Every structure is written in C-alpha cells, then in structure tokens.
Amino acid sequence: EAEVAQSPRYKITEKSQAVAFWCDPISGHATLYWYRQILGQGPELLVQFQDESVVDDSQLPKDRFSAERLKGVDSTLKIQPAELGDSAMYLCASSSRRMIDTEAFFGQGTRLTVV
Amino acid sequence: QKEVEQDPGPLSVPEGAIVSLNCTYSNSAFQYFMWYRQYSRKGPELLMYTYSSGNKEDGRFTAQVDKSSKYISLFIRDSQPSDSATYLCAMGVSDMRFGAGTRLTVKP
Numbered sequence: 001e002a003e004v005a006q007s008p009r010y011k012i013t014e015k016s017q018a019v020a021f022w023c024d025p026i027s028g029h030a031t032l033y034w035y036r037q038i039l040g041q042g043p044e045l046l047v048q049f050q051d052e053s054v055v056d057d058s059q060l061p062k063d064r065f066s067a068e069r070l071k072g073v074d075s076t077l078k079i080q081p082a083e084l085g086d087s088a089m090y091l092c093a094s095s096s097r098r099m100i101d102t103e104a105f106f107g108q109g110t111r112l113t114v115v
Numbered sequence: 116q117k118e119v120e121q122d123p124g125p126l127s128v129p130e131g132a133i134v135s136l137n138c139t140y141s142n143s144a145f146q147y148f149m150w151y152r153q154y155s156r157k158g159p160e161l162l163m164y165t166y167s168s169g170n171k172e173d174g175r176f177t178a179q180v181d182k183s184s185k186y187i188s189l190f191i192r193d194s195q196p197s198d199s200a201t202y203l204c205a206m207g208v209s210d211m212r213f214g215a216g217t218r219l220t221v222k223p
Contacts, residue, residue, distance in 0.1 A: 004158075033210065040123070042203055042213030043159070056210060091158055093211075103149060104211065106158035 002026045004107035006092050012113045018080035021110045025074070025094030033104065034067055034077050035091040043091055049075065082114045118142050121204055121214025130223050134191040138204035138214045141185065145212075148180050150189045151203040153216065159203055163189065194221045 005024040013019045025032050030051050035043035046065065048056040051072040060067065064083070069075040079086055089111050095104040121138045128134055136150075147166045151159035163178040165171050165187075171178045177190040187206070191198055201218045205211040 006158075040215070042119070042121070042205075042215045043211075044213070045210050048210055103161050103164040105161060106151075108158045111156065 004092055004094050004105055006090075006107035006110055008110055009108060010111050010113075012115060013082050015084055015114055016081040018078065019082050019112065020076055020078045021090050021092075021112075023075045023077070023092030023107060025092070026096075026105060029094035029096050029105075030072070031095045031097065031104075032069060032075050033093040033095075034075070035093065035106075037089040037091055037109070039088070046077070079112075082112075084114050087112055087114045116141060118212050119204065119206060119214045122217055123215045125218040125220060127220045127222060128194055130194060130196060130221055132194050132221070134194050134198070134219060134221075136189040136191075136202050136204075136217050136219070138187050138206075139185055140187075140206055140212075142212075143182070143185065144208050145206040146208055147206065148178070148187050149205040149211065150176075150178055151205060152198075153201045153203060155200075162202075196221050196223050 007022050032049040034046040037043040046060045047067045049069045052069050067077045089109045091106050091109045093104040093106045119140045150163040152162050153159045165178050165180050168180045168182045175192045179188045199220045201216040203216045204214040
C-alpha cells in the first residue's frame with residue numbers, strides 16, 4: 001500500500017543547531033503539506049506545495065524555517081537555528097489534487113526534541 | 116476563538132458502547148470535513164471524508180455534518196479496545212484546520 005515516507009522518525013538536537021526533515025509523498029500526489037503538532041494539540045499547517053510551488057506559507061516562521069520541493073516530488077523542511085519551542089512532531093501529508101477535491105494522507109512524522 | 120473547537124477529553128467508555136465525538140467550527144466557508152485517528156507517536160490516519168453536509172457510514176463509523184449549525188460528529192458503534200486513540204476532526208477549503216483531538220479509551 002502506498003504511503004507517505006518521512007525521515008528521520010526521531011531527532012534530538014541542541015538549541016541553535018540546524019535540523020532538516022525529509023518527506024516523500026505518495027507517488028503522483030501533486031499537493032504536499034508540512035504540519036507541526038505540539039503534544040496535546042492538533043496539527044497546524046506550516047506550508048503547502050502544489051507541485052514545486054508554494055501556495056501557502058503564511059504560518060511558516062520564515063526567520064528560521066524554510067521548505068523546498070525542488071522537483072515537485074520529495075520535500076525538505078529545515079529549521080535554523082532550532083529553539084526549545086520547536087520541540088514537536090513534524091508531519092508531512094500529501095493528496096492527489098487540491099485539498100478541496102480529495103482526502104490527504106499523513107506520514108508517521110518526525111518527532112523533534114530540542115535540548 | 117479558534118476556528119475549530121474540539122473537546123480534548125479524555126473520554127473513557129466500556130467495550131461495546133456507542134461513542135460520540137464532536138467538533139464545532141466558525142468558518143462557514145469550510146466545504147469538506149474529515150476525521151482522523153491517531154495512535155500514540157504515530158501520524159494521523161484518515162477514517163472518514165465528507166464533502167458538504169450529510170451523513171456517511173463506513174462499518175462501525177458514522178460521520179455527520181450539519182453545516183447550518185457548524186457542527187460535525189463521529190459515532191463509533193460497538194466500540195473496541197483497539198479504537199483507543201486520539202480522534203482529530205479536520206475541515207477546510209483549500210487546506211485542513213484541525214481540532215485539538217479527543218483522547219478516547221475503550222476499556223475491556
């Protein structure tokens with residue numbers, strides 16, 4: 001069964017260091033999302049891609065976060081420098097078309113701990 | 116006020132009970148509605164997807180959407196211990212807005 005792949009599953013990093021997460025969506029899915037989920041809360045959208053283009057990054061803290069999807073397939077989310085408050089689960093999701101048309105599927109997430 | 120409100124629980128029921136989970140929302144533009152199940156330390160898993168108002172049934176699960184009241188529900192019949200998880204409602208127009216999730220425990 002096709003699934004969204006994320007790596008690493010777990011990451012521990014020191015404050016002020018750089019960290020990167022990788023996501024490989026389901027084959028053929030044009031839309032890719034990065035969400036952040038703080039423990040005990042629902043996921044919050046960070047950035048949405050349609051193919052290689054960013055369509056919504058209004059909630060992405062651009063002073064320290066960046067995201068790219070250069071060839072419109074896999075994607076990388078980077079944090080530099082990491083802060084204690086960035087500790088959370090980072091989730092990637094993909095859908096075959098715009099969200100309004102179809103459901104989205106999530107990966108297993110990357111759990112980040114900043115110490 | 117948050118766009119999507121969901122009681123975080125926790126909710127504990129005996130095996131075989133009917134479970135009712137609910138969310139309210141404020142944005143009347145929301146067109147599609149989803150329920151996700153999330154086990155501890157895992158990514159959310161899609162349970163139900165509904166476009167606009169109405170009911171949808173899938174096995175033991177029934178999703179209801181009442182756009183006039185801005186209220187959605189998920190019912191679980193004959194609940195099982197394996198249903199113990201956090202249930203997230205999600206809704207939107209071009210992206211998903213999530214509730215905080217309700218933690219459910221089904222006791223044998």
